[in-house]
Amino acid sequence: MAFLAAYAFRVLAPDLPDALLDLCLAVTLAAWALFAVDYAVRWRLSGQRLGFARTHMLDTVVLALPLLRPLRVVKVYEAVQRRHGRPRxxxxxxxxxxxxxxxxxxxxxxxxxxxxxxxxxxxxxxxxxxxxxxxxxxxxxxxxxxxxxxxxxxxxxxxxxxxxxxxxxxxxxxxxxxxxxxxxxxxxxxxxxxxx
The missing domain is CATH 1.10.287.70 (Helix Hairpins)
Structure with a gap:
């Protein structure tokens, strides 16, 4: 959500002071770096090597196209529902x-x-x-x-x-x-x- 909010501010409010625009850019790049670290750690822990990219296609695409990252919210919501024992x-x-x-x-x-x-x-x-x-x-x-x-x-x-x-x-x-x-x-x- 931080990635999306920072990106939205950069696009929709280009007249913000340069310091705020730079902060939004920093948040965007930091979030993208976190995506990459998260992907690399999960890939390494899986032990699947190249098979990880095939079995985690959404994560692989999101790494290349971070604007699709909000789709992960759907998976997170599903996991939270299961964890809390709520009926799906x-x-x-x-x-x-x-x-x-x-x-x-x-x-x-x-x-x-x-x-x-x-x-x-x-x-x-x-x-x-x-x-x-x-x-x-x-x-x-x-x-x-x-x-x-x-x-x-x-x-x-x-x-x-x-x-x-x-x-x-x-x-x-x-x-x-x-x-x-x-x-x-x-x-x-x-x-x-x-x-x-």
Missing amino acids: LALHARVIAYSGLSTLLLGFTGALAVYQQERDAPGTTMHTFGDAVWWTCATLTTVGYGDVTPVTPMGRLIAVGVMMIGMALLGAVTGTFASWLLQVFSQEDDERPPGS
């Missing part, structure tokens, strides 16, 4: 809840990242952070109105990532919902008396 949600509800949480976190970080690249670019259509949020929502939901689009190469690369994430999350939620409906209808059919 049903599988379908968990997938939908975690996909929703992931969409919010990734939407916010995607909007920050694309706004950082686009706000001062010549010919940009993202003049405010609100424009970036609008673009992210339209892209994540696969609507893509086209009224706001990235014009820089890095902004377009971020857009590709947001598109892929949007399709994956939409597919996960839709598939889970369809599976849940099939399960409910199947249970209703099993509970009917014969011949009805």
Whole structure:
């Protein structure tokens, strides 16, 4: 959360005094360094060598793309729920809840990242952070109105990532919902008396 907050301040408040911007940069870099140390220690303790990267794909991707780090909140929440012995949600509800949480976190970080690249670019259509949020929502939901689009190469690369994430999350939620409906209808059919 410190990484995300520091990054957000650097992007959304570029007029802050240089000392505060430098502090935000230091927090961002320190958090990233902690990600790397955490990954290295867990890799070393696992004894899996290269197998660790395959079995911990999210952690590996997050190390390279730290803006995806908020996705780890989902795993932390699950571990805390298990540790406290609280009843976990049903599988379908968990997938939908975690996909929703992931969409919010990734939407916010995607909007920050694309706004950082686009706000001062010549010919940009993202003049405010609100424009970036609008673009992210339209892209994540696969609507893509086209009224706001990235014009820089890095902004377009971020857009590709947001598109892929949007399709994956939409597919996960839709598939889970369809599976849940099939399960409910199947249970209703099993509970009917014969011949009805």
